[in-house]
Each structure stands twice: as structure tokens, then as C-alpha cells.
Amino acid sequence: MLPDGAPSASGNDHRALAVLCPDWPVVACRRPVDDAVIVVHANRVIAASLAARAHGVHEGLRRREAQGRCPDVTVVERDLGAEARQFEVVVAALDGISPRVEITRPGSCVLATRGPSRYFRGDDALADRVLDAMGTVLGGRGRYRVGIADGPFTATIAARHAADRGSVVVPTAETAAFLAPMPVGVLDRPELADLLVRLGLSTLGAIAALPVADLVGRFGAEGAVVHRLASGRDERPLDAGDPPAELEVVAELDPPVERVDQAAFVAKSLADELERRLLDIGAACTRVLISAETETGEELARLWRHEGALGPHAVAERVRWQLDGWLNGAPATRPSGGLVRLALRPDEITPGRGRQLGFWGGHTAAAEHASRAVARVQGLLGPDGVSVPERRGGRDPIEQLALVPVDAGTLVEGRQPVDTARAAAPWPGRVPSPSPAVVHHQRRSAEVVDDQRRAVTVSGRGEISAPPRWLAISGPESGRGPWAEVTAWAGPWPVDERWWDPERHRRRARFQLVTAGGQAHLVALEGQQWWVEATYD
């Protein structure tokens, strides 16, 4: 019997409540609320605070563009670990409302409303309850929105349409009408959305109105999924089943593991094992339950969902987030001992479709292998351990190409390592090619003297005191290295950069020096100090 006042809508098994924290990366970096802050990843803005948005900063902008629009903005590099760690507080608060909170990513989670909705007498009451809990735990630090609707997909869209600190409840009967005017972009499948728009299907309503057979005929399995989503039915794939219990992989840790990185390492091998077992039965995992237990019997279990499928790297990453959050969470919930048990249980599986590797272009097998290896190395070193070059342009050998941390997935897509506008621009005064093969990111100090053993100096008008004859480079540890005779040299080439910016203004005089034996260096005199900037090794 339903209690009085419970809307009939809650009779639906798949009704879900979604909590969205817009700009969670900004919240997670714990800056004052009114500050203009942007969070960047791979040189692009991925989140911006309200103050920054007021200046026209939005996601996808380049860091430099964002700084141009909002000059006093604070730039923060993305830290997924911190985001997940901070989000654990939110999830822990929601834990009191529903035992099955599933995290889609830091800043967004979903819970099934069937039980809680009955308990709190209705969806609206539940939404208020969740908003209260969020308000208590965040305390005005960030924005949050709540949506309740049929299925996690619709609930997430409902949450997106809620006001800050507000909620939107979509009854089952109104689901179709609610979704119909939404643009296809909300499906979060950019390539497909682009194609659909060109076919004249610009809203979810237009897709839902089509016979499902036509969509499957044109787009295959994805067509069926899109049709289900657009018509407001559960996004859970038809063929998703309850996975057999023997798929669970468990590691007993003896001696207990005290550090998160050690646990993450165990998790990586567990995740590999899980993937192997899933492959054996031809399945992929879309939701995984990660549970950890300490020697004093505390347990933390969290459900993680992924729209695609959770690969071993993704699973290991989530274990790391979860444990990080637990170990750095509120003192009351923090574990009091080392980890003794770590278990991964696939909670929802779908038939694995695998990926067909092309012969040329796009997804090549080599790129696929490379990205897997990169993911493995990132598992060892952390996400910033692996970088790829990006062409930026500049005068310095160091500036022309920069290393940016790589997202393993993007390797397969065929990267364009070029920041075209800057790279193509002329850079008068750049060091002519050939470029030095070794650049010293930490410049090495040096001494340059003339044949009288007096330090060579450059006057304000760019005249040198005497030709350089001897060069001594200090070693990487300390102490001056041996003197080497300079056999050829040229310079000084004055470099006067950013004279408009008192803080970053640099004035240097550059030289190329070749020493006996054929070693060539790019050296610079800045202030009274000589530096070796790069070596033509």
C-alpha cells in the first residue's frame, strides 16, 4: 500500500534522483566563492567560477583567451583526485538518505528514489531533503541542483534545468513532454548529435517520434539506445543483466595497506583481472561496486557508473578517488586502520562490443596499444606522468613546443599537436634552427671569461667587454665544472621580452658558443649571471 500523498509516479522502478554540482572542479579547489577562478586541463578551460563567467569565460576556451577576457583570474590545473576527494563528503551526506548512491563522476551522482521517496512521502519531499543535506555539507561553497525523473538520464537533465539550490521533479506522465523540446546535444554523443541535426532531427521529441526500427537500421545499437533515452525510458540497456557473482574480484591485503597509491596499485591488477573475466564471457561493465574494508572492520562501498564501459584504467582511477576521499574525509568517517580487503564487483554488465581497429587513419591498432600502455604508465605515475608535445610558437627553444599531460583516450583519436594561431605567427628574434636537442628547464649557471680571465659583460647598448674565451658550466649538483675553451661564438643577441609587464619582463643577451671538442651551447647573460639555456647535444 502506498502511503497517502505519495505520487503514483514513485511506483516506477526506475525513477531516479540526480544531484549535479555545476563547476565542481572550481568548488574542489577551495578558493573563496567570489574569486574569479578557472580550472584548466590540457590548456583548455573545463570549469569557471561565476565571477569568471561574468567576464565571458566559458568551457572550452584556451587558457590564454580566458586570461585575456578576465585578466585577474586565478588559473588552477585540474586535479581529478581532489575533485573526487571533496565529492566524497557529498556522497557520504547522501548516504544517509539512500544506501545506493552511484557516482557518475566527481560533481554528479544518481540515486534510486523508490525506497527513499516512499519513506519521505513523495518525490518533492525527498528533493527538499536532499537539498537540505547538500546545503549543510557544502555550506554555500558551491552551486548544486537536484532533479527527479524517470531514469538517471532524464533526472540529470531535470537537474540541469533546476535553479541553483533548487529542484525540478518530472512526473512519469510528463516525461515525454519534458524531453521533447530538448536539443539532441543533451545526449552527450557529439558526433551522433551533429549527424542528427543535419538529418533534421534537432530535438529529442523528433527522435522519439521515429519508429525505433528506422533508427536501428541507420545507426545500429546506438540508435536503439538514443531512441530509448529520447522517449524517456530507462537508459539501462535492454540486455543489461545482473552479473554472475563469480565475477567479483577480491584482494586480501596482508600486511594491511596504509597508502592510497599502494592500494591503487592493487586495484589496477584487480581491475585487469576483472576485465579478463569479463572478456571471457564477452561482457563489459557499466557500473562497478568498489568496496574497501579496514583492519578495524570499517567498510566503505561506493557504486561508480560510466556511460561507456569501465576499462581497467578507469576502475583503478575510481578506486584511488574513493580511497582518497575516505582517507581525507570528515574525521568521524575516516578509517582508523590499514586496508585489509579490496573488492570490485561489476554491478551492471552489457555485452562487450569490443572495438574494431581500422587499418589506417583514426583508430589504428598501434595507437590503441600506445594508449593502453600510456594508461598503464599513468596508473604507475599518476595522470600527469605522461605528456605529449603541443606546438605553441615562441622565441625560446623551450617555448616553441610545450609538454602537456595527456589523456590516454585522446591518443587514439589522432591528436593535432598544434596551437595554430601562435605557432604560425612570426616570432622575430627566435633562435634560428637547428634547435638544441637538450633544453635545460632548470637553467644551469655558468661562468664566461675572456682571455684575461675577466668575466665577460654586456653593456646597456649591447656591446660586450671582450670576446668570450673560456666557459665553465656548474654541474647539476653544485660546483663549477672544468673550463672549456670557446672556439667559436656569436652574440650578443639582446632579448627584451614582455617589457609591458613589470613582473614577467626579462632582458637577456644571448650567445651561441662552441667549445673545444664541438659541444655547442645557447647561453644567456641576465643581470650579471651567465646561464646555459640549452645544449646542442
Next chain:
Amino acid sequence: MGAEVGVGAEPSIETARRQLRQMGEWAQPVTLAADQVLPVTAGLVPLFPDGGLRRGTVVSTGAGIGAVSLALATVAEASVAGSWLAVVGGRGLGLAAADELGVALDRLVVIERPEPAQWGAVVAALVDAFELVLVAPGHRVKVSVARRLAARARERGAVLVHVGRWAWPEAPDLRLDSVEVTWQGLGDGHGTLRARRVVVTGVARRDAVARRRVELWLPDADGHVRLVDHRVDHRVDHRVDQDSALAEVHPLRPAV
């Protein structure tokens, strides 16, 4: 094409055997030489007993002057041909130089400076998937680690290229050394570095030739890596000198 089948006459046992052998050759999985050897730029070919980078081998370019450029030039051609390149210990790698020497930057991944404790695991993971792994260790590499990596490279068909002052603890399959380096273009207070002439020696294990030796432009004034051709290169020298001569009117010459 194909084996001739005796028409009219009974095929002798010898012909039958020959035919059988030939059919066997047709049927067996073909291993093309090109699959076993990754290409190197033409200038370096004389240094390689197989005419290129043999898969599963370890190549060291040592720590001589120009060793890093030599290592980059070694892998550049294969990288252009489609192999992925991982550089371990590439914190100070001159990316612009790598680009100029022909390394395909969209297939380049750099691990800047792994901790010595993790170094072996990182390189092993990369050898599994990358055809080219360039290592510049910042610490002494243990013999056991080096052996394991070499075995792994052999198994996976990857080429491990070593460079830097911390020597590879085992004898590499091929050792290249730059023994003589001369720069052109830079004078006494004028000009810029334009071209570099390098004498490179190569010592390979199990090679009929004890020591191979080439004289290379690394790079020449146009940025190419090629063999020094004594018949024409005096002209190049001349041109470089002319450039230097032009540079002599540099307004910032020292007042001596």
C-alpha cells in the same frame, strides 16, 4: 609463374619434391624483411648491419657530443613511417630539435622523469606497446633490469634506444658513437650555428664488419641528416662561410 608441372612425361620424384617444397614456401606465413626492420634515414643506413633498426634489439648512442641528436635521428624515420615513440626521461628533450630531425610529434609520448624505483616498470610497460622506446636514464640501471627489458623488447619486437651519461649496463646490440664533431656557420663573434659534421662509428654484435664509420651532416644547412659527400660538400661549406661573411656586418659586434 609457379613450378612447371611435367606435361606428358611422368614427373620424377625430384620434381615432385621440388614442387612440394615450393608449395610449402608459398603456404608458410610470410615474414617480410620490412616487418623485421624499421627504417632509418638514408644517411644512417651504412651504420646498421640490417640496413635499419632490427626489431627486438637495443641500440645505444652513448654519451658523446651530439648523442641526443643522433638518437633522435635514429628513430625519426621509423616514427614518420608510423611507429609510436615513447621517450623516458625526456624532461630536457629539445622538442623543436626532435621536430626538425623528423620525429612525428603526433606519435610521440614523453615520460618526463620517472622515479628510479619505478623506472623499470615504466619502461617495461612502454616496451610492450611502443615500437620505439628512447630511454635517457637519470640513474644507474641495474643489470637485471636491463636484461629484463632487453628480453621484453625481443619478445615484443620493440627497439630500445639508449642515450645519456648513465651507460647501458650490458653490451647493446648496436652501439653508435659520435667521435668527432665540427660545427659550421659560427665564427669568431659572427654567424649562427648552421650545420654540424659528425663522424659516427657503429659497433654491432655478431657483425662481419668490426667497426662501421660514416661522416654525417647532423643536420646540414637545410636541416637534413645525410652523409657527407666530399665531392659536393665543399660548395655547402662555401655557402655557409658566405653566410658568416654576411653576418660580419652585425651591428652588435664587439668593439675590440
